[in-house]
Amino acid sequence: MTILGIDPGYGTIGYGVVRFENFKFTPVQYGAATTKAGMPMHLRLCEIYEDISTLVDTFHPDEVAIEELFFSKNITTGIQVAQARGVILLALAQKGLHPVSYTPNQVKMAVVGYGNAEKKQMMEMTKSILHLTKLPRPDDAADALALAICHGHSRNAIRYEGI
Template sequence: MRILGIDPGYAIVGYGVVEYFQARFTTLAYGAITTTPDEPFERRLLKIYEETKELLIRHRPDAVAIEKLFFYNNKTTGIDVAQARGVILLACAQCGVPNYEYTPMQVKQAVVGYGKAQKIQVMEMTKRLLRLSSVPKPDDTADALAVAVCHAHSASSRLLEQAMRAKGGITVDLQRKRNTGIR
């Protein structure tokens, strides 16, 4: 299963693409979509939308895992992030890729095994699980990879795999499917 993990934002959108097959991860790509404060907000949203769509087209994920938003003190920032998240979800819908949402606590639980783990613990475990030489930067990128790992470890990814098999009417070897380009 190929998963695009996304940590939404409007200044930085972290992303990570992983393949999960037979309980092993392969990291395919990661990075960040960035915008600058001097750009009009609608142009920032357009850039996020276009670059997200490009990632979806280039990597052809089976699912997108995206972090759920939580509003703490600054509701204005939260609303802006929600708008950025909306254009990300729009790109997913237009490309026909299902998306799954995870709270920060769910991500911590899935990656570290403890829902109240510290951010550094999540980053370090993500690095280990993905066999990376260092924790990806910026932090939003590492967070996106952790969300992808969370999805791979969740029950919903197994349900998606079953749905994909049922859709084809036969048992599908997902690795063969990837190697032959069958979608």
Template sequence: MRILGIDPGYGIVGYGVVEKLGNKITYVGHGAITTEKGEHFEDRLDYIYSQVNEIIEKYNPELVAVESLYFYKNVKTAIYVGEARGVILLAIKHSNIPFVEFTPHQVKLTVTGYGRAEKTQIQKVMKILLKLDEIPKPDDAADALAIAWCAAVSGSDYSSQKKNTK
């Protein structure tokens, strides 16, 4: 099963792809969608939407795992991330691929065994688990790989999950 993990944002959206065959999880790819601060926000959302569609088309995942929103100190940032997450979920729905959500705490706990792990810990563990030559960059892509890993090891049978309908 090919799994696409997405770490939502509006400045940077991280993505990571893993393949699970039996109990073996292997690295497929990772990267980031970036938008410029000076662009109109609706143009940034449109770009994120189109790029998520391209990533889905390129990697052809059978499942998408998305990090759920968590508490933000800055309400404006939380709203922007929520809006970006909305267009990401819309792209997934239009692709008719099942998706799951994980909290940051669930991802950290699954990957490192500690729910309050630092970003650097996540990066180092993903490098080891996926047998990468270097730490995945940017941080958002490492987080996305961790989200995909979390879905891969969660033990749920997503093959029977109902797909989104258009």
């Protein structure tokens, strides 16, 4: 099975594609789609839509994991990320995909085994699980790969619960 992990954003959208078979993960590709700062938001959203559509058309994922939004301090940034996430969900829905959302703590728990793990721990475990020679970069891509790993580990429980 091919899993696409997506770390939503409006300036940088991390993605990670992995194969998950026999409880083993194999990296396919990872990286980030970007939009230019200063570009009008509606044009950035169009670009995000096209980038996600291209990723789906290129890799034909069977399942998709996307990060649930977490608002901390800057509500303006949070609203912009929420708009981008909405466009990502639209693009996935139009491709017939049903993404599963995970909170940052769920991802940390699934990948590291500790819900309050540090970013560096997450990146190291992602590298180890995928047998990469170096830490995945940018950070958004590492987060997207961790989302895909989380989904691989969690998907049977999700199906069992009927989610």
